[in-house]
Amino acid sequence: MGANHAATGAAAWFAVAGSGPLMLGWYPVHSSGLLIGAAVCAGAAMLPDADHHAGTISHSLPPLSRLVTRGVAHVSGGHRHGTHSLLGILVFAALGALLGAVRVPSAIGHLAVGAGVISLLLVAYAAKALRMTSDATWLRSWLLATGVAAAITVFAPEDPTWLAVCVGLGAAVHVLGDALTTGGVPLLWPWTPDPPRWWARNRVLRRVWQSNGWGGVPVLGRTGSVREWLLAVPVSLYASYGLVVAFVGMLESASRWLPARVLAELTG
Ligand SMILES: [Zn+2]
Secondary structure, X not given: XXXXXXXXXXXXXXXXXXXXXXXXXXXXXXXXXXXXXXXXXXXXXXXXXXXXOOOHHHHOOOOHHHXXXXXXXXXXXXXXXXXXXXXXXXXXXXXXXXXXXXXXXXXXXXXXXXXXXXXHHHHHHHHHHOOOOOOOOHHHHHHHHHHHHHHHHHHOOOOOOHHHHHHHHHHHHHHHHHHOEOOOEOOOOOOOOOOOHHHHHOOOHHHHEOOOOOEOOOOOEOOOOHHHHHHHHHHHHHHHHHHHHHHHHHHHHHHHHHHHHHHHXXXX
């Protein structure tokens, strides 16, 4: 389910990039980067499904999203093929690295133009998945995506590698999420080896490595199952906790920065 993918993406970014309690701090960023990354990672966690022309996100930012979906489906071989593999995750991360490096110097510091461009789509994906926009509200989708993408262009983390980490992480948690459902994923695409006959005869084994060469650990059952929702609750709670941590961090730095500025003005 789209909303669950988006929430998982935001939660994963908070876990990896946050340094508060219950966070791993593997890729520490400033509180504003924590917030920006969560929005981008939530959208990136929808990105592998940009291979589905009738899917939720294909209508998220018309007509751009539909064009992108059609192109991605063409290149990746159709729904749940190339975008749901290790190679797909690598390609998404490489795209993040390329766009992350596109920065333009300006009077207010570097503008992360590449991050802004991809954010336009990713923010629209996340907003659609989280039902902040709908098929009927294309103008709201564009206004929201443009506004947030502009803010990301100005306030993106200084280290340009953040976009590769963020987009790669989002795509990876999407593929992991799908691998936990009954359909499975073609993780080694374009190589999708069939299991041997003895393997396919076993009822349990053939659900892990399927006869079409796809695989996974289908502990969540079908997409949209009760089990999926049971996992979605703690994930969403954790993502909400991450949002609070990011906002408190931003308030704290503003409260330090503002008096320092006033003091500097007064003392000349
Ligand atoms: Zn998917």
